Amino acid sequence: QVTLKESGPGTLQPSQxxxxxxxxxxxxxxxxxxxxxxxxQPSGKGLEWLANIWWDDDKYYNPSLxxxxxxxxxxxxxxxxLKITSVDTADTATYYCVRIGVTSRISFDYWGQGVMxxxxx
Amino acid sequence: DIQMxxxxxxxxxxxxDRVTITCQASQDxxxxxxxxxxxxxxxxxxxxxxATNLADGVPSRFSGSRSGSDYSLTISSLESEDMADxxxxxxxxxxxxxxxxxxxxxx
Numbered sequence: 001q002v003t004l005k006e007s008g009p010g011t012l013q014p015s016q017x018x019x020x021x022x023x024x025x026x027x028x029x030x031x032x033x034x035x036x037x038x039x040x041q042p043s044g045k046g047l048e049w050l051a052n053i054w055w056d057d058d059k060y061y062n063p064s065l066x067x068x069x070x071x072x073x074x075x076x077x078x079x080x081x082l083k084i085t086s087v088d089t090a091d092t093a094t095y096y097c098v099r100i101g102v103t104s105r106i107s108f109d110y111w112g113q114g115v116m117x118x119x120x121x
Numbered sequence: 122d123i124q125m126x127x128x129x130x131x132x133x134x135x136x137x138d139r140v141t142i143t144c145q146a147s148q149d150x151x152x153x154x155x156x157x158x159x160x161x162x163x164x165x166x167x168x169x170x171x172a173t174n175l176a177d178g179v180p181s182r183f184s185g186s187r188s189g190s191d192y193s194l195t196i197s198s199l200e201s202e203d204m205a206d207x208x209x210x211x212x213x214x215x216x217x218x219x220x221x222x223x224x225x226x227x228x
Contacts, residue, residue, distance in 0.1 A: 046208065046219055046221050047165065047219040048219065049216060049218065049219065060215045061216075062216045062217075063216060064216070096164060096165075104170050104171040105171075105174070107170070107212065108165075108167055108212075109170075109176070109177075111165060112164065114164055
């Protein structure tokens with residue numbers, strides 16, 4: 001059974017660094033063709049892709065966030081991490097992690113429940 | 122970046138209606154498109170992958186199709202449980218991009 005769960009600070013202040021963790025089970029990032037992605041959604045708005053990390057440590061980022069993103073993984077402990085530097089109120093959103101795969105059938109198939117992050121002074 | 126123009130942004134339909142939502146891709150995405158359903162307070166759920174393939178557990182009244190650069194999600198006979206937001210995602214090219222979403226309401 002595949003599960004993912006995000007965790008984060010809840011609230012942080014502008015200019016701080018947001019650190020998010022995705023803890024998953026039911027698959028491994030040592031498996032060829034699998035990865036984890038991060039997506040966010042401001043309340044009442046659409047979805048925005050942020051970053052992907054793959055089994056081979058290949059990483060991809062959304063350039064709209066101007067180099068503020070860092071994605072990493074701990075394969076042994078089934079976790080991925082996303083850091084966003086210099087946050088401001090526009091980063092207030094629900095953040096999701098999702099399983100991705102090189103095969104379409106298993107890409108974006110399992111999502112975490114999401115974690116709400118509020119940036120406020 | 123590939124732009125995904127999703128329409129309509131919202132719609133209201135009656136139970137039993139046939140409903141179609143469309144995403145137009147600004148460049149060729151070669152069927153690399155997923156449709157998601159999202160209910161209030163919930164995570165997105167994949168409904169259609171690779172443009173036309175039904176995801177596991179999705180009712181057969183849902184279908185996906187392609188005509189040129191237009192990708193469509195169709196519900197053949199609307200049921201009350203289909204009230205939700207729907208999103209498309211292209212995964213042909215980075216950065217991955219979503220459509221702006223469609224809010225589907227029941228009349």
